[in-house]
Amino acid sequence: MSKNNIIIYGLILVFGIGAPFLFPAYKLQISILWILTILALTWDIQGGQMGYNSFGNILFFGIGMYVCSSVQIGMFFPLSEWTASGGEKTFLHTTSQYFEGFTYGLILAGIIPAIVAALIGYGILGLRGHYFAICTLGIGIAAGEIAGGIELIGAGQGMTVPPWPKGIGGTELRSQFFYYLCFLTVSITFLVIKWIYQTRFGLVLNAIRDNEDKAEAMGIHTMRYKIIGWVVSAFFLGIAGGLMGNMIGYIEPTEIAFAGSTYGVFMVLMAILGGKGTLWGPVIGAAVFHIFKEGFWTFFLGWQYVALGALIIVIVIFFPEGIMGWLREKYPHRFGEVVDEADRTAQVELT
């Protein structure tokens, strides 16, 4: 088992490092795949492991995006003049300014959403089931509407992100830089989440999912764990948002930053498609979903969102257990489950 694991990790590492040279044309697409993987992995902390189906995790993604670029700009230039003038036409970052701003921006893009999650967590994580789902849906959409009304960050028109400095390399270096940063972030996210699931903390999250009242009766401060889980999600989502904003180069409130009807749903869908509540499920789901989306989107030109709606319905109705769930059903011994064949046949006969 562990030998298999080493092979799998090795293959992913080789693919991750070698991909820009093997598939130079798909560099941006693979970078977005890593971002989507972060979205699915962090959603699964709530949706899969903790049993809190959130539609509003996109909030942290959007906040991270806005915080990162605001810091990048605001450290050196007046933010309001930047957004009013359409950005790079009047101001220009030097190379050192760019990287200094980007570093601080990315760090704050992680920290500020985490603080927001901690602040609103106590109120919102006390809701359960569908009330939690609808409440988070409301928060995500309200955030987009509010961001669309604030002049400082460009209101409904959005804002541009500082362009890549002129002095060093061209767009080739830029895309490689962001590619490796995305790969590094997704690797760290994966390892942290893997470690979390192995500790007592992961067991508590599962206990909350299985029966929260009982977990509380056993003396676990469930609220504390729920908030910490949300903070972890928010931290990585914020960094992913900061990266995504810089990669696209342009931020718009409802279509890119707080895009509840695209990325906000994608993250739920990817986790369900891969199999929620498993470590590898969201990763597999993100890969399959992204390949399917990019491969077939062009066939549905203009009809993408109709296809998306149909896809949601089909996945939810026919594959609620996801790919990992299906594999688990098929090869239970691979998942460390001992199957008593005689007992199983007896059960099948009963049903």
Next chain:
Amino acid sequence: MDFLIFKAPILMVQASMDGILLGLLFALIAYGMALQWGVMNIINIAQGELVIMGGYIAYFMYTAGIHPAFGIIVSPIIMYFVGWFLYKSIINRVVERDLFISILATFGISILTQQLMNFVFGADVVVAQSNFGTTLLFDDSVTLPNAKIFSALVSIVFAVALVLYMKKSRLGRAIRATSQNPRAAKILGVDTEKVYAATFGINAALCGVAGSLIAITFTLHPYVGLPYTVRSFMIVIIAGLGNLPAVALSGVGLGVFEEFADYILGTEFRIAAVFLLLVVILVYRRFKLSKKREYLK
């Protein structure tokens, strides 16, 4: 900060009147949602899209030269079959499943219908002119379009008719029995599958009525469905399932709140105010219940 509404108190009267008339319309949509939530235990995210679809039926009649007010008769009939079809094709597969599955499935329906309406009717904001004129009150300082008064009256008539139907008719009794205990109803010979389909159809028909009223009083656009879903969800969680006076009251309250938010915060924050109110209400109720060591069920 200087707000126009505090300088000219007559605007408060205007906002309240608008809010009350609007709120009755919301209450009608919310009553449909409460009905199918109570009976089928499903939260329908596509509720708003059903409303907008009903509105487009009235708008279609308007462009064909028929007075759009007749939409309140045609639209529910068509929408009943749309709802029935949706139930038979998708909803019946998620009724008995986890609530989250049904939320996500109806979210899919919502995206699907939004886009289809976008293709069929275009992405422009449209309005069906009713030419009902306006009523002026208090020395011409408060303007009320007659279309809004008409829509509030129609909402009341339909809601009361539905309540009577649920009380008296055979199907209404079957629906209420199923909502109380589907298993027992099945044993006593109620075809629950048929009841579910009818409930979803009735809900869609109510949305159709509300939609055609929105077509003559407000504007239609393929993407404005979700706020209607959230409004009706909000009204239902305040008023409870199936208590008509409470639904009407909280609908009116929401309408007045929205009109005041519109004046005070500005129109661009109107939708945000609605969504934030939802969050505030849910969190408030959660804190109130957690004192008794309970939670919203």
